[in-house]
Amino acid sequence: MEKQPDLPTHTVQAVPRIWFNRFHAAVYSCALFAFFYHRLLSLLQATTLLSFTSFLLLTLADLVFSLMWVLSQAFRWTPVRRRAFPDNLRTKLPEAELPALDVFICTADPLREPPIDVANTALSAMAFDYPTDKMSVYVSDDGGSKLTLLAFMEAARFAKKWVSFCREHKIRERNPQAYFTSASNGEYMVEGWREMK
Known part of the structure; x- marks a missing residue:
């Protein structure tokens, strides 16, 4: 060997x-x-x-x-x-030995931190190239805003398709807002976009 x-x-x-x-x-x-x-x-x-x-x-x-x-x-x-090579991590550790990862996202005021931006952050974290059983994403809304709650209810529905779309197409830009406003995505992704809508 x-x-x-x-x-x-x-x-x-x-x-x-x-x-x-x-x-x-x-x-x-x-x-x-x-x-x-x-x-x-x-x-x-x-x-x-x-x-x-x-x-x-x-x-x-x-x-x-x-x-x-x-x-x-x-x-x-x-x-x-410093330069990181995250792709080489898979050669060092098998997927079973990767540590658990907790991502905490805090928000308080929907006027200063628009809920769509916070939801995009959460969706980006959920789409990390990391085993899903070893990663948890927590959102703390200290303001208790109904608008933020509504945004995250919609984001949860969208996440079911977005996370699988990112993994299937090996998307590097995992923030939905940045991805969909980028002009460099090409025409071959149009079918995937329609599928998510």
């Missing part, structure tokens, strides 16, 4: 211009040290209580901003590009 090559599920590639980020951080750090040296000398040479207090407050404010900059450098120190 021939062993299949071990295909990666993701790759991580360092951005080629890392040296620029590190050079910038080094120059900026030197400037900060010089700046705080100047602030410390100004504090020590203050002659009145008012000047000492003002220099102390300015130094504390600059210290806070410097700390924020230092903490933000963690993201810039080694920038990387």
Whole structure:
């Protein structure tokens, strides 16, 4: 039996211009040290209580901003590009070993979050290329809107045809609204659309 090559599920590639980020951080750090040296000398040479207090407050404010900059450098120190290969997951794990997946969709106000958009999100999640017995989609309507309830009752009826249509035709764009408004679907899908209507 021939062993299949071990295909990666993701790759991580360092951005080629890392040296620029590190050079910038080094120059900026030197400037900060010089700046705080100047602030410390100004504090020590203050002659009145008012000047000492003002220099102390300015130094504390600059210290806070410097700390924020230092903490933000963690993201810039080694920038990387990540690329996922979800299709290779099937070679790593058999379908029976895939973990259970729970998708939670929350909504509250039908005016700010139109029910059709929330329903499209739920339909997209239901059409994931994942075993149906291992996936659950939950919708939490904190506003208790009747309009959202009606939209989801219609979406549930539509989902019976939409999910099977996506799997049968191997549709990559699983959001119904995005799929039906896309001009790149071609004429061969017209029959499937009519069937769903």
